[in-house]
Amino acid sequence: MEQENQKIINEVTSGKYKYGFVTGIETETVPKGLNEQIIRSISSKKNEPEFLLNFRLKSYRKWLSMKEPRWAKLEYPEINYQDIIYYAAPKKKQNDKSIDNIDPELKATFDKLGISLEEQKRLAGVAVDAVFDSVSVATTYQKTLENLGIVFCSFSEAVQKHPDLIEKYLGTVVPYDDNFFSALNSAVFSDGSFCYIPKKVRCPIELSTYFRINAAGTGQFERTLIIADEGAYVSYMEGCTAPMRDENQLHAAVVEIIALKDAEVKYSTVQNWYPGDREGRGGIYNFVTKRGICKGANSKISWTQVETGSAITWKYPSCILYGDNSNAEFYSVALTNNYQQADTGTKMIHIGKNTGSTIISKGISAGNSNNSYRGLVKMTKNATNSRNYSQCDSLLMGDKCGAHTFPYIKVENTSAIVEHEATTSKISDDQLFYCQQRGISRENAVELIVNGYAKDVLNKLPMEFAVEARKLLSISLEGNIG
Amino acid sequence: MLSIKNLYVSINGKEILKDLNLEVKAGEIHAIMGPNGTGKSTLASVIAGRENYEVVSGTIIYNGMDLLRLPAEQRAREGVFLGFQYPVEIPGVSITNFIRTAINEQRKYKGLDPMPAQEFIAKMEEVKKMLNIQFNLANRSVNEGFSGGEKKKNEIFQMAMLNPKLAILDETDSGLDIDALKIVANGINQIKTDENAFIIITHYQRLLEYIIPDFVHILFDGKIVKSGGKELAIELEEKGYDWIKHET
Ligand SMILES: Nc1ncnc2c1ncn2[C@@H]1O[C@H](COP(=O)(O)OP(=O)(O)OP(=O)(O)O)[C@@H](O)[C@H]1O
Ligand SMILES: [Mg+2]
Numbered sequence: 001m002e003q004e005n006q007k008i009i010n011e012v013t014s015g016k017y018k019y020g021f022v023t024g025i026e027t028e029t030v031p032k033g034l035n036e037q038i039i040r041s042i043s044s045k046k047n048e049p050e051f052l053l054n055f056r057l058k059s060y061r062k063w064l065s066m067k068e069p070r071w072a073k074l075e076y077p078e079i080n081y082q083d084i085i086y087y088a089a090p091k092k093k094q095n096d097k098s099i100d101n102i103d104p105e106l107k108a109t110f111d112k113l114g115i116s117l118e119e120q121k122r123l124a125g126v127a128v129d130a131v132f133d134s135v136s137v138a139t140t141y142q143k144t145l146e147n148l149g150i151v152f153c154s155f156s157e158a159v160q161k162h163p164d165l166i167e168k169y170l171g172t173v174v175p176y177d178d179n180f181f182s183a184l185n186s187a188v189f190s191d192g193s194f195c196y197i198p199k200k201v202r203c204p205i206e207l208s209t210y211f212r213i214n215a216a217g218t219g220q221f222e223r224t225l226i227i228a229d230e231g232a233y234v235s236y237m238e239g240c241t242a243p244m245r246d247e248n249q250l251h252a253a254v255v256e257i258i259a260l261k262d263a264e265v266k267y268s269t270v271q272n273w274y275p276g277d278r279e280g281r282g283g284i285y286n287f288v289t290k291r292g293i294c295k296g297a298n299s300k301i302s303w304t305q306v307e308t309g310s311a312i313t314w315k316y317p318s319c320i321l322y323g324d325n326s327n328a329e330f331y332s333v334a335l336t337n338n339y340q341q342a343d344t345g346t347k348m349i350h351i352g353k354n355t356g357s358t359i360i361s362k363g364i365s366a367g368n369s370n371n372s373y374r375g376l377v378k379m380t381k382n383a384t385n386s387r388n389y390s391q392c393d394s395l396l397m398g399d400k401c402g403a404h405t406f407p408y409i410k411v412e413n414t415s416a417i418v419e420h421e422a423t424t425s426k427i428s429d430d431q432l433f434y435c436q437q438r439g440i441s442r443e444n445a446v447e448l449i450v451n452g453y454a455k456d457v458l459n460k461l462p463m464e465f466a467v468e469a470r471k472l473l474s475i476s477l478e479g480n481i482g
Numbered sequence: 483m484l485s486i487k488n489l490y491v492s493i494n495g496k497e498i499l500k501d502l503n504l505e506v507k508a509g510e511i512h513a514i515m516g517p518n519g520t521g522k523s524t525l526a527s528v529i530a531g532r533e534n535y536e537v538v539s540g541t542i543i544y545n546g547m548d549l550l551r552l553p554a555e556q557r558a559r560e561g562v563f564l565g566f567q568y569p570v571e572i573p574g575v576s577i578t579n580f581i582r583t584a585i586n587e588q589r590k591y592k593g594l595d596p597m598p599a600q601e602f603i604a605k606m607e608e609v610k611k612m613l614n615i616q617f618n619l620a621n622r623s624v625n626e627g628f629s630g631g632e633k634k635k636n637e638i639f640q641m642a643m644l645n646p647k648l649a650i651l652d653e654t655d656s657g658l659d660i661d662a663l664k665i666v667a668n669g670i671n672q673i674k675t676d677e678n679a680f681i682i683i684t685h686y687q688r689l690l691e692y693i694i695p696d697f698v699h700i701l702f703d704g705k706i707v708k709s710g711g712k713e714l715a716i717e718l719e720e721k722g723y724d725w726i727k728h729e730t
Contacts, residue, residue: 428570429533429534430570431570431572433532433533433554434566434569434570434572435572435580435584436531436553436554436555436558437530437531437554437555437558437563437564437566438558438580438581438584438640438644439555439558439559439584439587439588439591439644440555440583440584440587441555441587442555444583444587448572448575448579448580448583449572449575451574451575452572452573452574452575452623453573453574454574455574455575456574
C-alpha cells in the first residue's frame, strides 16, 4: 500500500514541463555584465528623460553597496551578476501595434503556449499587452481604453508619453533602495507595463499582460506601475510561462500599485516559469518585489497569485494600508514539485485606522520540493480598530517534500485584532478510494482534491484566468504529459 | 452477476473473512446482517477494491470478470457502487463537480463523450425529484459539514446518478430519521430493475419493511452462517445474535 502510494505520488508529480521550447527570433542585446556604462546605454537606447537615468544610476550605486539577502529558506548557488545580459529587445521594430502585424514567429510562440493572441482577441473583454522579452509588442483594446482616459501601455511608452506620472510615482511604493533585488531592478529594468486609471473611472475590461522569457541568458527586470486615481477601479492580470532552458535565469521584477482615495485595484498573477528539470537542473530564479499602497481612505488592493513555476521563488506581494478604512487581501496558491523551492507570502502593514487585511495562503508541496510561507502582519501605533485574518494551509504530497510557515506578527496598537490559523494536511487514502469507487482515476482524484483545496483562492481569479490556473495546477502535478 | 467463492481476507495479518460464499443474481436484493466487527464492511470494501485488504484465497467473479484483478476505478466503471458506511469529506469539491467528473470518467470508459452540461443539470433535477431530496446539493462540498443523515442521502443520490449494476449499501440506513429512511428506501425501490442487484448491509429490520429482500444472510465471525428469506430478519430482531451463536 505504502509502496503503491509512493508510486502514484511519483507518477503524478513527475509531469514534464509542457511549455519548454525556444523560439528563434533575433534579439538586439547589450554586452554581458553590469556597470554605469551599460546603464547609460540602456537608458539612451530607450531615449529616457534625465530623471530616469538618475534614478537608475542612484539605484545602481546603492545596489553596489548592498548584499544579496540569504534569510529565506532557499538554497541556490552564487549568482554571477556580471554574467548576465541586462537588455534584449526584438530586433524588428514594431511600429504597428495592430494585432495582425505581429511577427509570425512570435505569434506561433503564443500559439504553442495555448494563449494565442488571435484567441485572446476573441475572448471578449480582455486587453492584452504582450511583453516578449523586454519590449512590448502588441496591445489590443487600446481605443476603448483611450476613450475613458485610461493609460495602459508598456513602461517605455509611458516614459515617453507620461513622464510626469512616472516621475511622480516611480519608486514611491518600492523605494530604489528597498532591497537588493529591487535596487538591481531599479538600475536596469528594461520594460514592463504601466497603467493609470483616472478619477472615478471603472476600467470595463480585465487588463492582462503576458510575460515571457525567451532570449538565452537574458535577465528579466520588468517594471510595473499601476495607479488608480480617486474612485477608480481596475482588475489587472499578469501571467507567464517560459521556454525550457539549461542555465538558470534570473528574474527580478518590481511591481508598484498605488490606490488613491476610494480606489480599488485587483492584481492577479499566474506564474509558470520553467521550474527546472526533475533533477532540479535549470529553471528560473524569481526574486520579485511587489508592493501596493492603499494611499487614500477607503481604498482597496487585492493580490491573487497562483505560483507553479520557477526553480526558486522569492516573492512577498505586500500592502501598506495607509488610508483610513482601507482594505487589503492576499490570496495565494503556491505549488512546488521536484526540486523547486518557494519562499513566498505577504506583508500587511497597517497604518490607517479601521484598516482590514485578509491573508489566505495555500501551499502544495510534492516531490522533493520545499514550500515556505513567510508573512508579516504589522499593526502600527495609529492603526486603531484594525484587523487581520490569516489562514495558512499546507498540503503535502509524499514524504520527501517540506512545508514551513513563518508568521511574524507585530502589534503596537491594543485595539487591533490579529487572527492566525494554520493547517497541514495530506491527501488521505480514504479520499482517494472514495473518488476511485466512483470511477475516477487516481490521477484525476488527486487533481480534483488539489483543486478543491485551492478553491478559495482560485475563485478569486477572473474567470478566464481561473480556467488557466486550474489547468496549470494539474499540469504541474500530472504525469506523462506528452 | 456476482459470485464469491471461498473468500479468505486478512488485514494486518488478522483473518477477517473466513470461507465466505455468496451468489447474487440480477434483479435480486440481498440483505446482510450481523454483529459489529464481523466483517460486513470488509466484504463490501473487498468487492469495491479497497487496497489495504489482503485476499488470502478465493475468487470473486462479477459478470464474467475476475473482479479481484481490476483496480477500484475500473470496477466502478463496470457498474459496482459502494454506499459508504462512513462517507469521507472532500473539502472544496462541489458535489456537482464530483458527480460530473465521475459520470464523465465512466462514460469515457464506455467510449462516450462527456455528458453535456444541460443534460447533466436536467438529470440532477430529475434524480432530486425522484428521491424527493430537499437539501441544496449543488453548491456544497462533498460531505463537508454534512449531518450523518445528509451524508447517507448523498450516497443514495450519487447511486441514482451513476446507475450502477451492483450496489452495495453499507449501513446506509444507520442514523436516519424515519423520513430520511423512507427516502433511502424509496430511492432503492425506484432504481431497482431486473437488470441490477443490491447488497444491503444493515443492523435493522425496519429498513426491510420498506425494501423487500429476496435473501437475508447472517454474517458471523467472517462467514455467512445462515441464509433465508425476509422472515430471517424478523426472527433475528426478536431473538438477537445470541440465538445465532447458539445455533453455530
Ligand atoms: N485496518 C485494520 N486493522 C486491523 N483491524 C481492522 C482494520 N480494519 C478493520 N479491522 C477489523 O476487522 C474486523 C471487521 O471489521 P468490519 O468493519 O468489516 O466490521 P463490520 O461487520 O462492518 O462492523 P460494523 O457493524 O461495526 O460496521 C473488526 O474487528 C475490525 O476491528
Ligand atoms: Mg461496517
